[in-house]
Amino acid sequence: MSAANRRPVSRSGGERSLDTSHGTVLYLEGLSVSFDGFKAINDLSLYINDGELRCVIGPNGAGKTTLMDIVTGKTRPDEGEAWFGQTLDLLRLDEAAIANAGIGRKFQQPTVFTELTVAENLELAMAGNRNVLSVLRAKLSGEQRDLIASTLERIGLVALRDMNASTLSHGQKQWLEIGMLLMQQPRLLLVDEPATGMTHQEMAQTGELLCSLAGDHSVVVVEHDMDFVRSLDSPVTVLHQGSVLAEGSLDAIQSDPLVRSVYLGE
Amino acid sequence: MNRYLSAVLADRMGVVLLTVLLVSAVWVPIASLVLPASHPLHMGSYSVALWGKYLCFGLLALSLDMVWGKLGILSLGHGVFFGLGGYVMGMYLMRQVGDRGVYGDPILPDFMVFLNWDELPWYWFGFDHAWIAFPLILIVPGLLAYVFGALAFRSRVTGVYLSIITQAMTYAVMLAFFRNELGFGGNNGLTGFFDILGYDLREDVTRAALFSATALSLAGCYVLCRCLFATRLGLLCTAVRDAESRVRFLGYRTDRVKLSVFVLSAAIAGLAGALYVPQVGIINPGEFSPLNSIEIVIWVALGGRGTLWGAVVGAVVVNVAKTQFTGWLPEGWLFMLGGLFVLTTLYLPRGLAMLVPKRVSGS
Known part of the structure; x- marks a missing residue:
């Protein structure tokens, strides 16, 4: 529980405080959800430690994206509990409230605002007061401009800052969405397939970025690409048919006979 | 202030x-009042009122483009806000008639005397004062938009479902206003006005002043919209239009964004209605007809939605064409309008605004 000691209650510069006194940032317990009789999530329990980087893998239809939908308020489970820190019941909050509480999400299909420029996308994502009047009066301060500039540098889109996001390639959109996630300054990042559409070099950069975020943030990465998962060198959770099949290091997972039977049919 | 100015420029x-609006706000009174009737540039009071009416429609189209073009809410019932603004103005003008009505009752409008009513219904009180009636021009449509929008947007009704219920709303209001018991003159509506703020509506001076007021209102609302969409809220509107659910995951309450712009749009539509009524001299429940609301959508689509100026141009062009065409062949107009709509959709999907190169429009 060293992570808990390092980051006791509130995150740096944040007005929101989150009670992670037990070292766990996300509690999911006994979650079940079914769509038209199909059990997408089946009695799933998962705990993410504060400051941890965790990979979630699993075959198609294992419930990875549904899991993220539940945590971010898009889908309500039929049963179970979901807590953010000790005190925030995620099942009582809507998407906006969950985002404001400090959970950011990158979607599998990168979703950026195509009619806005790259910099404007980042500006909208920037942490700050979200009510209509504040947004109406909002003006970028020098500090905020610097933050946008440094984020652009971090995601390698400096030259494209005034281009419409619709002109970006798939990989660049991925980067932009990661940049938006950074601007939100969330406590917990849910990152769905970040490496899709990226070159090997870009993948390595993404991996480095995600690793550097862990510690200050908790990061949950859903990924298919095993090379990428290996490069993250983090604990792995395997989902299968809506529940947790195995947890551990990637090597341990790969030698697990149960996992091998699911993945390889052995 | 600077960023607003640069957004407008x-x-x-x-x-x-x-520029056209400001110039015409000055020129039309001169052409109507100063130039002698024999002068080729003289404008008769009929054409002053006619152009005033076109500009009211331009303002109405602007209000629709705010929510449709900029926010993706296709309202098929925007005529309801226009009509309500018009009725508020109509009630004020009715109370100005005083004892000059056919029945000579000092308080009651003619239609109430005809229905054998003894006293003014409570909701007519205060409408003889401009300082009460004029703010209500914005408040009444805004309030309806608030109640409707709060329910619809919070329930996340979007797309074609939202369009259908806006249509149902204006239809319901139309049916209600057709009833004599409601106290707004039934199917005859409100008419027989004499003066506004003490000025005779039939005088050329009043007509010219109303035209200028309309042109200036349109110019003012246009600048207001431009400035609004130049703020971060404007960026947010674009984001909501293109990917509403994504915006929620950034922590914004999209229903409140939509609600605030929708209410502002309704208030502007109400203002358009209020400027329209004294210039045409009548308001009746026909203004709430769903057909009218659909026509507004056609103006905006023809002009080019999302550009704001395109909506205004579309409204004026279609209505000038309507006046001309209904003069030649009254039954043919709807076919003409339908044909125009089909042709635009096929060849100018972004409306007349497409004809202006980006280099020129600067957008």
């Missing part, structure tokens, strides 16, 4: 539009 077609 960067929209070059908007600057052209604003």
Whole structure:
């Protein structure tokens, strides 16, 4: 529980405080959800430690994206509990409230605002007061401009800052969405397939970025690409048919006979 | 202030539009009042009122483009806000009639005397004062938009379902206003007005002043919209239009964003209605007809939605064409309008605004 000691209650510069006194940032317990009789999530329990980087893998239809939908308020489970820190019941909050509480999400299909420029996308994502009047009066301060500039540098889109996001390639959109996630300054990042559409070099950069975020943030990465998962060198959770099949290091997972039977049919 | 000014100036077609409006606000009174009737540029009071009416429609189209073009809410019932603004103005004008009505009752409008009513219904009180009636021009449509929008947007009704219930709303209001018991003159509506703020509505001076007021209102609302969409809220509107659910995951309450712009749009539509009524001299429940609301959508689509100026141009062009065409062949107009709509959709999907190169429009 060293992570808990390092980051006791509130995150740096944040007005929101989150009670992670037990070292766990996300509690999911006994979650079940079914769509038209199909059990997408089946009695799933998962705990993410504060400051941890965790990979979630699993075959198609294992419930990875549904899991993220539940945590971010898009889908309500039929049963179970979901807590953010000790005190925030995620099942009582809507998407906006969950985002404001400090959970950011990158979607599998990168979703950026195509009619806005790259910099404007980042500006909208920037942490700050979200009510209509504040947004109406909002003006970028020098500090905020610097933050946008440094984020652009971090995601390698400096030259494209005034281009419409619709002109970006798939990989660049991925980067932009990661940049938006950074601007939100969330406590917990849910990152769905970040490496899709990226070159090997870009993948390595993404991996480095995600690793550097862990510690200050908790990061949950859903990924298919095993090379990428290996490069993250983090604990792995395997989902299968809506529940947790195995947890551990990637090597341990790969030698697990149960996992091998699911993945390889052995 | 600077960023607002630059947003207004960067929209070059908007600057052209604003210039035309400001020039006509000065020129039309001169052409109507100063130039002698024999002068080729003289404008008769009929054409002054006619152009005033076109500009009211331009303002109405602007209000629709705010929510449709900029926010993706296709309202098929925007005529309801226009009509309500018009009725508020109509009630004020009715109370100005005083004892000059056919029945000579000092308080009751003619239609109430005809229905054998003894006293003014409570909701007519205060409408003889401009300082009470005029703010209600914005408040009444705004309030309806608030109640409707709060329910619809919070329930996340979007797309074609939202369009259908806006249509149902204006239809319901139309049916209600057709009833005599409601106290707004039934199917005859409100008419027989004499004066506004003490000025005779039939005088050329009043007509010219109403025209200028309309042109200036349109210019003012245009600048207001431009500035609004130049703020971060404007960026947010674009984001909501293109990917509403994504915006929620950034922590914004999209229903409140939509609600606030929708209410502002309704208030502007109400203002358009209130300027329309004294210039045409009547308001009746026909204004709430769903057909009218659909026509507004056609103006905006023809002009080019999302550009703001395109909506205004579309409204004026279609209505000038309507006046001309119904003169030649009254039954043919709807076919003409339908044909125009089909042709635009096929060949100018972004409306007349497409004909202006980006280099010129600056957008």
